[in-house]
Amino acid sequence: xxxRIHNTLTRQKEAFVPLQPGKVSLYVCGVTVYDFCxxxxxxxxxxxxxxxxxxxxxxxxxxYVRNFTDVDDKIIGRANKNGExxxxxxxxTIAAFYKDMDALDIERPQVEPRVTGHMPEIIALVQQIxxxxxxxxxxxxxxxxxVYFDVVSFPAYGVLSGRSQDDNQDGASERVSHDTRKRSQxxxxxxxxxxxxxxxxxxxxxxxxxxxxxxxxxxxxxxxxASFDIHGGGKDLVFPHHENEIAQSKxxxxxxxxxxxxxxxxxxxxxxxMSKSLGNxxxxxDVLARYHPQVLRYYLLTAHYIAPLNFSxxxxxxxxxxxxxxxxxxAAADELLARTxxxxxxxxxVVQKARAExxxxxxxxxxxxxxxxxxxxxxxxxSQALEKPKDQANQKTVAQVRAFFGEAAALLGLFQHDAAATxxxxxxxxxxxxxxxxxxxLASVERLIEERNAARANKDFAQADVLRKxxxxxxxxxxxxxxxxxWRPNLGQGDSAV
RNA sequence: GGCGCCAUAGCCAAGUGGUAAGGCAAGCGACUGCAACUCGCUCAGCCCCGGUUCGAUCCCGGGUGGCGCCUCCA
Numbered sequence: 001x002x003x004r005i006h007n008t009l010t011r012q013k014e015a016f017v018p019l020q021p022g023k024v025s026l027y028v029c030g031v032t033v034y035d036f037c038x039x040x041x042x043x044x045x046x047x048x049x050x051x052x053x054x055x056x057x058x059x060x061x062x063x064y065v066r067n068f069t070d071v072d073d074k075i076i077g078r079a080n081k082n083g084e085x086x087x088x089x090x091x092x093t094i095a096a097f098y099k100d101m102d103a104l105d106i107e108r109p110q111v112e113p114r115v116t117g118h119m120p121e122i123i124a125l126v127q128q129i130x131x132x133x134x135x136x137x138x139x140x141x142x143x144x145x146x147v148y149f150d151v152v153s154f155p156a157y158g159v160l161s162g163r164s165q166d167d168n169q170d171g172a173s174e175r176v177s178h179d180t181r182k183r184s185q186x187x188x189x190x191x192x193x194x195x196x197x198x199x200x201x202x203x204x205x206x207x208x209x210x211x212x213x214x215x216x217x218x219x220x221x222x223x224x225x226a227s228f229d230i231h232g233g234g235k236d237l238v239f240p241h242h243e244n245e246i247a248q249s250k251x252x253x254x255x256x257x258x259x260x261x262x263x264x265x266x267x268x269x270x271x272x273x274m275s276k277s278l279g280n281x282x283x284x285x286d287v288l289a290r291y292h293p294q295v296l297r298y299y300l301l302t303a304h305y306i307a308p309l310n311f312s313x314x315x316x317x318x319x320x321x322x323x324x325x326x327x328x329x330x331a332a333a334d335e336l337l338a339r340t341x342x343x344x345x346x347x348x349x350v351v352q353k354a355r356a357e358x359x360x361x362x363x364x365x366x367x368x369x370x371x372x373x374x375x376x377x378x379x380x381x382x383s384q385a386l387e388k389p390k391d392q393a394n395q396k397t398v399a400q401v402r403a404f405f406g407e408a409a410a411l412l413g414l415f416q417h418d419a420a421a422t423x424x425x426x427x428x429x430x431x432x433x434x435x436x437x438x439x440x441x442l443a444s445v446e447r448l449i450e451e452r453n454a455a456r457a458n459k460d461f462a463q464a465d466v467l468r469k470x471x472x473x474x475x476x477x478x479x480x481x482x483x484x485x486x487w488r489p490n491l492g493q494g495d496s497a498v
Numbered sequence: 499g500g501c502g503c504c505a506u507a508g509c510c511a512a513g514u515g516g517u518a519a520g521g522c523a524a525g526c527g528a529c530u531g532c533a534a535c536u537c538g539c540u541c542a543g544c545c546c547c548g549g550u551u552c553g554a555u556c557c558c559g560g561g562u563g564g565c566g567c568c569u570c571c572a
Contacts, residue, residue, distance in 0.1 A: 011502090029572075037572090044572045074570070163501055163568075212570085234572025239501090241571090264572075265503085271564065275571055302521080303511065308504075308565075315510060318522040328535090357519095361512090369512050373520035387537060461531055468533065479534045487534090492522085 003058060003363045005230070006306060008238060008261035009160055013365055016260065018229050024060040025228035026052065027220045027258065029237055030112070032069040033093035034078045037100050038281040039296075039311055040267040040274045044234050046297055046413070047264050047305040047366070049106045051232070053411050054362045064109035065223045067216065068094060071115045071209050076198055086199055100284040103293040105413045111223045115215040119201045122210045122218040125252050126190045126203075134251035137205055138181040140193025144206025147191035151184050154247050160261060161239035188244055190214045213244035220258075221249065231258030235265055236273075264305040271310060282311070290433060291316050292426045295323045298414055301368040317492030323414075324426045324491065326375075329383055330419035333402040336389050342399040343392075350397075351404045354378045358408055371412065378404055430489040434475060445476055445487065452478070453485055 003016040018024050028048045031041055045066075055062045069075075070090040079089040101108075115122070126147055129135040134153045137145040151157050151165065158164055165186060179185070189211035194200030200207040210218075220228060226249065233242065242261065249257040266273045269280045287296055299319035303309045354374050361370035382401040385394035409415040435442035452467035471478050475490045 031572075032570090040572050042572090047572095072570090158501095161501075161567075232572095235503090236567070236571055239567060240569095266566075266572080268565080273566070273571090277569095277571065306503090307511085310510085312510090314522085318510065321523095322521060367512075369510095369521090370519075373512065376520055384537070456531090459531085465532055472534090477534050480530085480532095481535085490534095 025224040029233035030067040036283040066109040128252040144193035148187040151186040217248040226255040232262040327423040
């Protein structure tokens, strides 16, 4: 099956042909580790997790590299503010990063390089760029030299972002303070001379540290080679970060750099980009305090990765209901299959169709909304079959659809957990959020339920219905089952804002 | 100012040159003491104006409305 990828470089969907048959090299820009990740970060890494899973499913031997930026102005600033070392800050942040990623079932890349571990490679790369005449030194503020990339010396500058050098001049001249040491205002730092008290490394230009962009050129080259298949990241990295990476890498070795560029759209809040600087962000752990990780993951996959994704309670609540429903159906299937011997047989058309649609969707530029839609029909068939579980044909349907969801799980990173347990977790989260243990709210719900049960026992149904209405007003749905009365919060009517 | 993206039902969201997936919500029916859950059924002429075409939501041009990048940002 042919994989098609929208390539930022050409702004077109192209058939994917790897550099080496059977192998895919993938580099995704990681995070600068000075703070917790927000939902925007979650989206990138969930998206590329699905990319990576799809590539594996297609039989490729995937080398996935995702870096940590652990030297940076913001890290230094935050560490100083906290009164701790940069190392302490970055180590702690990386641990938190893993906790978030693991919760979202994001698989670890094969290589996770850190900038601090690649100084020799970075320095060598900068030297190479200087030697080839694409960078120059200027005196730094506190001794040592800064090294800048000479944009004018590299005519191809702008291929990715579609800007001419004149465009950049115009824009930059209004907002960026002029640095008279730079030959062109578009020139960017490859190496920064150290200021007192900052982490620094010995280099041919004195004590200093790398500029932001050079690290990715150095690390991708080391772990994937000068030329590799796919380079990804958030849309905001197209310019200048990725543009600069291309310039540096090509200037250094003259070879092709990444062949396919993938950029995911932003997570927005009220249609505005979620970002640290705007302050309109929600950390992953903020969200996971209110929604199950599977719900967040599902939600992040409900839009195509290129499109913007507007973050809202309403959307999460929709996802919450749907994911709970799906897990409950899978749990019911598991329960049936655990006590039933189902004979094997030819695969049902509905499963064959769904599998084909799922794969087709993912191989068409990782169309996850379409992929999720492909699960609906088999799920419906499963639900119908579960209505009459003694029917042998239905049992077969349940077994086959359940098995198919196992396959889908591997691709989407959903439904990989025990279904009954996950469904229970989702309900429990909603309960404890709205009716915390020991709270008056919980006590009153339980009191009403008892009263209602007493009324029902006395056949006083009028009173029972009054109490049901009261519970509903509290956001509680009551269900009378053979096992007794159960209740759950009315998902999606929460008053809490994210 | 430069470059670019988006505009599909109440909400979210796919998609195709030939009369629009899926989800949530909603309505109706079944089930139920009544309900919830569940199952079944119902539910869009695709921002506006031109053009190309036998035919456009999908192609081209213009407009309007959102948004992004050009400064750190996933």
